[in-house]
Amino acid sequence: MKVLPLVIVLISTLSLIPDNLTGQERQTDERVIKSFFDQTLTERQSYKWLRDLCEIGPRLSGSKQSLEAIHWVKSVMDTCGFDRVYLQEVMVPHWERGMPEVAFIKDTKGNQYPLNVLAIGGSIATPAGGITAEVIEVGSLVDLEEIDQSDVSGKIVFFNPHFDQRNIQTGASYGANVSVRARGAIKAAEKGAVASVIRSVSSAYDDIPHTGTGSYHSEVDSIPAAALGVESADLLHGILELDPKAKLFLRMDCRWHPEALSYNVVGEIQGQAHPDEIIVMGGHLDSWDVGDGAHDDGAGCMHALGALKLIADLDAAPRRTIRAVMFINEENGTRGGQAYADSAVNKGENHLVAIESDAGGYSPRGFGVTASEEQRTKLESYLDLFPRNTISYFSKGGGGVDIGPLHRSTGTPMMGLVVDGQKMFDLHHSPNDIFEAVHPRELELGTASLASIVFLIDQYGL
Ligand SMILES: [Zn+2]
Structure with a gap:
């Protein structure tokens, strides 16, 4: 028993x-x-x-x-x-970042709004006096492909893809947007842009910019590349909606050794x-x-x-x-x-x-x-x-x-x-x-x- x-x-x-x-x-x-x-x-x-x-x-x-x-x-x-x-x-x-970056958007009435920005790793500097140019906003690399060169040339391309908050494996959302950080400057330069800025690849709703590595292509002009804080990206988006001729100023001091x-x-x-x-x-x-x-x-x-x-x-x-x-x-x-x-x-x-x-x-x-x-x-x-x-x-x-x-x-x-x-x-x-x-x-x-x-x-x- x-x-x-x-x-x-x-x-x-x-x-x-x-x-x-x-x-x-x-x-x-x-x-x-x-x-x-x-x-x-x-x-x-x-x-x-x-x-x-x-x-x-x-x-x-x-x-x-x-x-x-x-x-x-x-x-x-x-x-x-x-x-x-x-x-x-x-x-x-x-590579070194150098002096802190400066960015602001200036509307056609002359109002100026500061933006939080960090150079993307490996970026070249802007000229010492900075770059001022009109902005063209796109959601992705593919969106940019579909825009005529004449609409991009001489402007700063603003890539504004949002972080997909639905993924519980957040790395998937990061991975989905990181190609914009990595190749945005190349794709923008191919269309004649003078600089490229991106919405930071970030899951937070704050204004802290996130850097990370970017790249250039030997057969395409290198242009300065930077990442905006998420709130700065939203501000830039909002101002451009109201005033498409507003101009973005960007100054960066990066250097290669x-x-x-x-x-x-x-x-x-x-x-x-x-x-x-x-x-x-x-x-x-x-x-x-x-x-x-x-x-x-x-x-x-x-x-x-x-x-x-x-x-x-x-x-x-x-x-x-x-x-x-x-x-x-x-x-x-x-x-x-x-x-x-x-x-x-x-x-x-x-x-x-x-x-x-x-x-x-x-x-x-x-x-x-x-x-x-x-x-x-x-x-x-x-x-x-x-x-x-x-x-x-x-x-x-x-x-x-x-x-x-x-x-x-x-x-x-x-x-x-x-x-x-x-x-x-x-x-x-x-x-x-x-x-x-x-x-x-x-x-x-x-x-x-x-x-x-x-x-x-x-x-x-x-
Ligand atoms: Zn790591």
Whole structure:
């Protein structure tokens, strides 16, 4: 009579255990993963490091602060008990914003309304006295295609696409509009425009402009390109409706310098059983030159650094080699990610998986996975090892800009940490991306989640 309930308990417990884990392994994994969450939530080490990093200031590639951050991260890694800490040289582009930008709209009655504006990264300057021109407003790149050159020539093109608030995955709305920031100046110049301004790619209703990288084409004239705060874009739109001949004034002082020597920072723990199999995780250390680059991507860097430290602190050494890489130049060149991939190819390194955190320091939700279906299913078998409301899916597709080159050149599977993205595009690439915008518990949950998945892949492969 007493046997039956026991059998039922055994059967129901066994059914929860993924095929590849024995009960004992599972208990050990649960204990380790719980220790990661307990330790991060109480010690808040990633958060403390993030504060130190943000105190250095914004870290655009080639800047003095970017080098300061590189040497600061290396000095922190030197204290963490890793087996190797090193810098990986890479040449990076070096652009500077210069003096604060000035913009205003002047109606035909002579009234002047100031607009909040930031140069788009990589933009050329205006002439020292600025540019004054009539404005032609369009909703998208496609809309511009349909307008006669004679209606655009000599004017400033104003791209005013609204952020699609309906997407719960806000990255989709960001992605839908970012081509305007990236190629607006080229398309406007092709039609003879003298400058291009865009509505900031932002989910917020405020007047903080968001920068980000823009591009030029060698066969098309380069024209100044800037982003307006959302409220400034609405104001400009409203004035143009009433007074289509109103003129926009824009002055920007940006400049390009020769390429600069910079570095990826790498910390590594040597694997004991399979030292030639590498698990790499990382974020990008560079940021835009406004705000602190706290969410983008100081948080991702501290996730990776914190996760490697958690693994270094375990009693047993990892089976495989585990690296944390702080990539440089994700924002305006991806040179760091390319240099890492080139080095891996040259050395014939075997990467088991590459994982990036570059979605912000918000509460973790899951991982996006670019790997075989079999590998993704194996990852899914670990889901119930994660505390509820942390990692709850391994979805198809995902990775990161910095690990993309490694994935493309070697076929290494890649994963990206997915977080709750409701707030990210309110402040992404803007002066509001500051340390104070990061919540310590949310950040640390990301660190523990990353450490946990790296620990499991280290134990059982992929
Ligand atoms: Zn980023």
